[in-house]
Every structure is written in structure tokens, then in C-alpha cells.
Amino acid sequence: MTWFCYLLRCADDTLYCGITNDLEKRIAVHNAGEGAKYTRSRLPVTLVYSESCVDRSQASRRERAVKSLPRGAKLALCGVTQSPENP
Secondary structure: OOEEEEEEEOOOOOEEEEEEOOHHHHHHHHHOOOOOHHHHOOOOOEEEEEEEEOOHHHHHHHHHHHHOOOHHHHHHHOOOOOOOOOO
16 A cells, blocks of 8 residues: 655645545545645645655655645645745
């Protein structure tokens, strides 16, 4: 079973990182307001980055690593450059 570490951009322009083994279903759950508490009040969310992992353990380690990155580095993962107006 493949696991994914993913980044979502919320409606308030914040980023949310999570893991799942069914990416499409998980995003649908987030957008239905039944996902993580953090995203419930920041709908809709858009997938901006995902990477596959061999198992849940690797996905969890990657999630911790991504969560510890500064916002600029997270945006770089998504291929987005940070503008001076939006630090």
C-alpha cells in the first residue's frame, strides 16, 4: 500500500500538511468539512504538493520533516516563490 505526504493550501492562504493512503478521498473529506480540525474553518482546500512513501512510518517521518520547514521552504516544495507582499 502506498502512502502519501501532502500539502494543502487553505482558503486563508495557510498551508496544511498531512498523510494518507488515499489522496483523492482524503482531499474530498477535507473539503466536506470532515477532515482535520485545522482545515474545517479554512475551506476550500487545494492540493499543492504530494509525494509517495513506501509505508505509513516513512510518511509520518516525512510529515514531521515538512511541518518543521519554514513557510518559504514549503512553498518551494510546491514550486511557488514567495512574493514580498505575501511573506
